[in-house]
Amino acid sequence: MGTIRVTPVQNKISTSISYGKWYMMAKMDQPLTVEELGSHILMDSKIERAQVSEIVRAILRQINELLCNGHAIRIPHLGILKVGVTSTGADTVSEYNANTNIKGVHIVLLPDKEIKDELAKLHYEKFYYKDAHAEMLALDAAEAEEGNG
Amino acid sequence: MYNARPLFTYCGIPFFQQAQYNCIFVFFLYIQLTEFSVRNLEAIVSHRTFAPENSKHHVSPIKNFKLMAKVKISIYQNRNKKSKNYKQFYGRVKHNSTIEPDTLCAHAANDSGIEEAKVAIVFEGVLKQMKEQLCLGHPITLDGMGTFKIGISSEGVSTEDVQRRYPQFDPETDDIRRYLSARQVKSAHLLFNPSVEVKTLLRAIKFETDKTEWASLMAIEQSNTNTEEP
Numbered sequence: 001m002g003t004i005r006v007t008p009v010q011n012k013i014s015t016s017i018s019y020g021k022w023y024m025m026a027k028m029d030q031p032l033t034v035e036e037l038g039s040h041i042l043m044d045s046k047i048e049r050a051q052v053s054e055i056v057r058a059i060l061r062q063i064n065e066l067l068c069n070g071h072a073i074r075i076p077h078l079g080i081l082k083v084g085v086t087s088t089g090a091d092t093v094s095e096y097n098a099n100t101n102i103k104g105v106h107i108v109l110l111p112d113k114e115i116k117d118e119l120a121k122l123h124y125e126k127f128y129y130k131d132a133h134a135e136m137l138a139l140d141a142a143e144a145e146e147g148n149g
Numbered sequence: 150m151y152n153a154r155p156l157f158t159y160c161g162i163p164f165f166q167q168a169q170y171n172c173i174f175v176f177f178l179y180i181q182l183t184e185f186s187v188r189n190l191e192a193i194v195s196h197r198t199f200a201p202e203n204s205k206h207h208v209s210p211i212k213n214f215k216l217m218a219k220v221k222i223s224i225y226q227n228r229n230k231k232s233k234n235y236k237q238f239y240g241r242v243k244h245n246s247t248i249e250p251d252t253l254c255a256h257a258a259n260d261s262g263i264e265e266a267k268v269a270i271v272f273e274g275v276l277k278q279m280k281e282q283l284c285l286g287h288p289i290t291l292d293g294m295g296t297f298k299i300g301i302s303s304e305g306v307s308t309e310d311v312q313r314r315y316p317q318f319d320p321e322t323d324d325i326r327r328y329l330s331a332r333q334v335k336s337a338h339l340l341f342n343p344s345v346e347v348k349t350l351l352r353a354i355k356f357e358t359d360k361t362e363w364a365s366l367m368a369i370e371q372s373n374t375n376t377e378e379p
Contacts, residue, residue, distance in 0.1 A: 002284035004299060004337065008329045011305065021305035022325060024333045028298055031290040037278045038271065047267055055271040058261035060294045062253055068218035068350050072247040076273065077280040078297075078339070082244055083220060083351070089227065089237030093366045096238045098222045098356040105220075105351040107295075109341040118284050119299070119338065124331035 002118075005127040027127055067107065079111040218354045221245070223362060243359065283339070295343040303333045 006024040013019060038052040047055075063081065066073055072082035086104040090096035111119075162170060221243040227234050254272055258265040279289050279297065288298035308320050311328045318328055343351070 002281075002286065004286045004301065006301060006303075006331050006334055008326045018305045021307050022329055022333075023305050024301060024303035024329070024331065026286065026299055026301045026337075028288050029286060031288040031296055031298075032282055033290055034275065034292060037275050037282070037289065047271065051263055051267065052271050054261050055257065055263055055268050056275060056291075057293070058257040058263075059253065059268070059272055060291055062256040062260060064294065064347060064350060066248055066253070066256070068220075068354055070220040070242060070245045072244045073253060074247055074249055075276065076250050077276045080247065081341075083242050083354070085220075085222070085240060085242055085356075087240045089234050089239055091237065093224060093238055093363060093370050096224055096240065098240050098358050102222070102240055102356060105354055107341060107343050107347070107351070109297075109339060111339045115280060115283075115339060118280065119336070122284060122299075122337050124301070124334045126329065126331045 002121075003123045003125050006124050007127055024124070024126075077112075078115055079109055082108050082110070084108040218350070219357045220354050222356045222358050224358075224366060240356075293344060293346055295341055295347055298340050298342070299337050300340040301337050302335045304335060306333060 005027040007027045008022050009025045011018050011021050011023060034056045035049075035053065038049070038056065063073055067081060067083055070083065072080050074080050084106050085102045086106065087102045090101060158167070222240040223243040224238055224240055227237050227239060229235060250272065251269075254265055254268045257272070258268045261268070282289060283297060283299055286299065288296050290296045306329060308325060311318050311325055312320065315328050318325070
C-alpha cells in the first residue's frame with residue numbers, strides 16, 4: 001500500500017470562484033525511466049539489459065503507431081489507451097466537416113478496475129519542504145543564540 | 150595510408166619485421182573503424198539510442214517514424230436537454246479494434262526481431278513495476294511516449310473555514326498551512342502527459358469519415374425537414 005506526499009497550494013486564479021482557497025497537490029519525485037524499471041527484470045530473468053531496452057522501445061513504437069491508426073490498446077495493470085478528439089458543434093450533419101470542426105487530438109487513458117482499486121487504497125501524508133527547511137533554520141538560529149547567550 | 154613504423158622502432162621491433170606489423174596494425178584499425186560506423190548506421194536505421202536524451206546526438210525512438218495515420222470519425226448528436234449545445238452535431242473517433250496485450254507483444258517481437266516470449270516477460274514485468282512505482286508516488290517517463298503520474302482531487306479550504314475549525318488560529322501571525330491536513334484529499338486518479346514527439350504525431354493524423362453512415366444520417370435529417378415544412 002503506497003503513501004503519496006501531498007503539499008498545500010493556494011488557488012491564485014483571480015477569475016476562479018475558488019480563488020484564495022487552499023488545496024492539496026500531490027508532490028512527485030524525479031520521474032523513473034524505463035532503464036530503472038527494467039533493472040529488476042534483469043535480476044529475475046536471463047534477458048540482457050540491451051534486449052530489455054530494445055523490447056520496450058519496440059513496444060512503445062508499436063503503441064504509438066497503433067494509436068495513431070485508430071486502435072484502442074489494452075495495457076495490463078493500467079487500462080486502455082486510445083485517441084480522442086475535441087470538436088466544435090454543427091447545427092446539421094451536412095454542415096459538419098471533420099477537418100474544420102475538429103480542433104484537437106489527444107490520448108485518453110481509461111484506468112481499469114485493478115489500478116482504480118489500488119488508487120482507492122492509497123494513504124496521504126502532508127509535506128511541504130520549503131517550510132520544513134525554514135523551520136529547521138529558525139530552530140538552528142534560536143539554538144545558536146541560546147548558546148551565545 | 151597509416152604508418153606506425155616509428156612506433157615499432159621505438160618498441161624495439163627489427164626493421165625487416167616492421168612492414169608485416171604495419172599491415173596487421175592497419176588491418177585492425179580498419180576493422181575497428183568499420184565496426185564503429187556500422188553501429189552508428191544501425192542506430193539511425195533502427196532508431197536505437199546510444200546517446201543521452203539531452204545530447205544533440207540523441208536518436209529518438211520515434212524519429213523518422215513514417216506514418217500514414219488515419220482515424221475514422223463518426224458523428225453523433227448531443228441529446229442532453231440541459232446542455233446549451235443541445236441537438237448540435239459532434240464528431241468522435243470510431244476505433245478500429247481493441248488491441249490485446251498478446252497482439253501488441255507479437256507486433257513488438259516482429260519489430261525488434263526478439264522472441265515473443267521474451268517480449269511478453271519484459272512487457273509484463275515493466276507494467277507490474279510501473280503500477281507499483283506509481284502507487285509509491287513516482288512518475289514514470291517512457292522515452293518517446295510520455296509521462297504517467299498520480300493526480301489527486303482535494304477539498305478546498307478557505308481561511309474562514311480554518312478559523313471556524315481551529316479558534317486558536319490567527320490569520321495574521323500563523324501559517325495557515327500548519328492547520329491544513331492530508332484528510333482534505335478526496336480521491337486519486339491516473340494522469341498521462343504525452344511527450345512532444347507524440348503530440349507531433351497526433352497533429353499529423355488525418356480524419357476519414359464514414360460516408361455511408363453520414364449519408365444515412367443526412368437522409369434522415371432531410372426527411373425530418375421535409376415533414377416539418379408543410
